[in-house]
Amino acid sequence: MADISLADIKALRDRLGTGMVDTKNALVEAEGDIEKAVEILRLKGAKGNAKRADRSTSEGLIAAVESATAVTLIELACETDFVAKNEKFIALGEKVLGALADSGAETLDAALAVPLEGGTVASVIDDQAATIGEKVELRRVVRIPGEKFAVYLHRTSKDLPPQIGVVVAYTGDDAETARSIAQHISFADPQYLGRDDVPPAEVENERRIVEEISRGEGKPEAALPKIVEGRIGAFFKQVALLEQEYAKDNKLTIAKVLSDAGLTVTGFARFKVGA
CATH class of the missing domain: 1.10.8.10 (Ubiquitin-associated (UBA) domain)
Known part of the structure; x- marks a missing residue:
């Protein structure tokens, strides 16, 4: 031997x-x-x-890469926080980002097919999973086009790579406020830009639910329309960025903060590991 x-x-x-x-x-x-x-x-x-293949991946990292006209945001997932903070796993995330930077890939399938090291992003991830001994997967990819960008990556623990990532595409010249909006998004988790972007079916479903709740609370029939509209307004504040109260000053809406700063948000995305 x-x-x-x-x-x-x-x-x-x-x-x-x-x-x-x-x-x-x-x-x-x-x-x-x-x-x-x-x-x-x-x-x-x-x-x-x-x-x-059937194991769950609730740990991992969020990372972003900017090209000339867009930012690509990814969630690279694994099974344990031990692997998530491993240098080789973090290096894999950087390697994947490098491949995606100028690829133009806008979907997960397209990202997995991007050439990398003589194979594809998918094959390189599979090889790394084989050596690490855990399930590793590129779970989500989004490409946000725009003129200017604010990128915010948040660590929930100093021992782990970023667990929350936000990209804001915008026009205007106030980079500091744009970054502050990205930080707000990381905390408030809006789903849409404005109330007009919320799908009508989702609004109607919420309207049906709050009307049923209001009736169940014994509210007067004559007062129901006003009560329901008030609760729909609260719903918009929860899901639409422009309607939300600014995290740094709840007397201001995000729409007001952006207007005062001369900024227009043209798109955004937020990823959280495991969410």
């Missing part, structure tokens, strides 16, 4: 991010040949990928 040193084990673990036992066993099987051990570990991991 070949003499397997701790230095060889460490070198291979640093290269692949594999576990101590799996790395040592692969080197033993390969009789100390590091390249053969790499192949053994990759094959073993590839077989494990199929078994991991």
